Amino acid sequence: MIPKNFTRRLRLLSTFKIAARALRRNKLRSALTALGIIIGVGAVIAMVSIGNGAKAQVEAQIAGLGENIILIFSGSTTASGIRTGWGGAGTLKIEDAEAIRREVPAVTLVSEEVVSTAQVMAGNQNWFTRIYGESADYFDLRQWALADGAPFTDQDVRSANKVCVVGRTTATQIFGSEDVVGQVLRVKNVPFQITGVLTPKGLTSQGTDQDDIVIMPYTSAMKRVLGGGTTLRNINAQVASPGDLAPAQQQIIALLRQRHNIREGRDDDFTVRNQEEIAAAQTATTETMTALLAGVAVISLIVGGIGIMNIMLVSVTERTREIGTRMAVGAHGRDILTQFLIEAISLSAVGGIIGIILGIVSAKVLAAVKNWPSLISPGSIVAAFLVSAAVGVFFGFYPARKAAQLDPIDALRYE
Amino acid sequence: MSNSSDATAVRLEEVRKTYHTGEVEVHAVRGVSIEIGQGEFVALMGSSGSGKSTLMNILGCLDRPTAGRYFLDGEDVSSLSRDELADVRNRKLGFVFQSFNLLSRTSALENVELPLLYSEIALTSAQLREKAEQVLASVGLEGRGDHTPSQLSGGQQQRVAIARALINDPEVILADEPTGNLDSRTSVEVMEIFQTLNEKGITIIMVTHEQDIASYARRNIVMRDGLVCDDIVVQNRFNATAELEKKTAAEALEAAV
Structure with missing residues (x-):
């Protein structure tokens, strides 16, 4: 069976x-x-x-913003009932950035930032792009390496030299190639020498091309592109470790309130955000x-x-x-x-x-x-x-x- | 299997079947005792409502009697479970239906193989095919194994169904109005197959209401009101082969005129 x-x-x-x-x-x-x-x-x-x-x-x-970043924007989200938006009112001064560099020990890198847009030209080509004015620390702070050439230096920032670094999109649109180090780019008719080309970052989730950019010393941008002025759109600061974010943020707020003479009980005339909040x-x-x-x-x-x-x-x-x-x-x-x-x-x-x-x-x-x-x-x-x-x-x-x-x-x- | 009718294939003892439809009790079969020997060819007759279909269901192990006993090949099958009855059907019975009940869009071979797929005997695909081809050939359908039912005539479909009934070497073949959907010539052809199988010793029980079809059997059992009213040996039994020859001659004559 x-x-x-x-x-x-x-x-x-x-x-x-x-x-x-x-x-x-x-x-x-x-x-x-x-x-x-x-x-x-x-x-x-x-x-x-x-x-x-x-x-x-x-x-x-968000990681591409750099690690452990604190962003300080000019203007408050609520300033006397009128909401101007971040960077709207020119309340941040270059001296504020200096003070942060000097008085907040946890902060390791600082970059003063101004932003503009302009028609840039070289030869018979022209292109509308974003102009960022930054300090020399910006590239380390954003962990944004260069594909070619070198970034501008602290000396360039101090002297407001006519130098810049370009993104890949800008380079190819104007020059038709990425091999543009040493070439001259005219921004608002001012000739800037290109010292380096950034590594491409691609599009943001909103669809902005991050490589369509010209970065120059903020001093040069204020003097030669924005046409004077002493206020910053924002300040980027980096601290050593994530644990330093909250205390450094508190210190920066206290420091800026003191510098801007804001009395107890009044709103800040600036806005501080750290990367983790944005990421969340x-x-x-x-x-x-x-x-x-x-x-x-x-x-x-x-x-x-x-x-x-x-x-x-x-x-x-x-x-x-x-x-x-x-x-x-x-x-x-x-x-x-x-x-x-x-x-x-x-x-x-x-x-x-x-x-x-x-x-x-x-x-x-x-x-x-x-x-x-x-x-x-x-x-x-x-x-x-x-x-x-x-x-x-x-x-x-x-x-x-x-x-x-x-x-x-x-x-x-x-x- | 011998042709001698000594051994009993089917024995019913006082079999009754009562249906309860709502309040009413219907006594479909009211005490039937019959004995069918091995090698017999029985036609079960009766008008509708006579209980012949109910009796056929019991004989086919598709239904259990309410009372009484049913011995199939010496085994009492009157109180087996649903699954045990299925196994009995698989091992000992072969079914031929009025409307053939072949699987559509399925080749004749696969239709014939069907009972073996539910059997306890395990065969390889090649063995299955070989056996199915043999049985198909024995009903005169050599080389038609790959045809689907829609590609076959009614008579051929019924032959496939007979081959399916034969593949398990059953004790008894149960045919329920096997010629009901066939024309007269094809009906006689089916009777010829039945008579040939019966000559080889296979027991056949066939339900029919046509007297001339019943005359191909050896024995006629007639039911009325749930009881057997007549049980006779067929005199002047028809020989299907001879009848076919007569028909062919008649057709030839008609064609000549």
């Missing part, structure tokens, strides 16, 4: 054969059913990877977006699952006589249950695998087209596959049980 569990295993094996034959008989229906899952799983993977990519990009941008806000935004995308994708997966259940239910009704015939020739209720479950699970598993491939491909394509990074997390692939298999079991079980419980006599007579 053959052992019982052996025959049971053989029986399961032939049930697989039976299910495979049944799926083959209805190729179009099988394909359409799997399509629901393909789209669902594909959407989950594409959406999650795009969400992750966006998050990583935002994080990279931005990350929260992208996380919300990721959750939203994932939610939409999960809904499509559930719709796909309901599609499977619908098809399986229709197919149980349509195949009632087939089920009766199978039972008449010796199929147990369990064989029918297993067959229908295998059909449902195969459809969703095959759909899941194709969906994973489709999801990865579409994430890559979208990322390439939109210039986003796409981060395909193995976790989301495993999760999407397990969910799709579970969808098969969950939505396949009810129709399968319905089929298994049919009475063979009724099933055989079913019209």
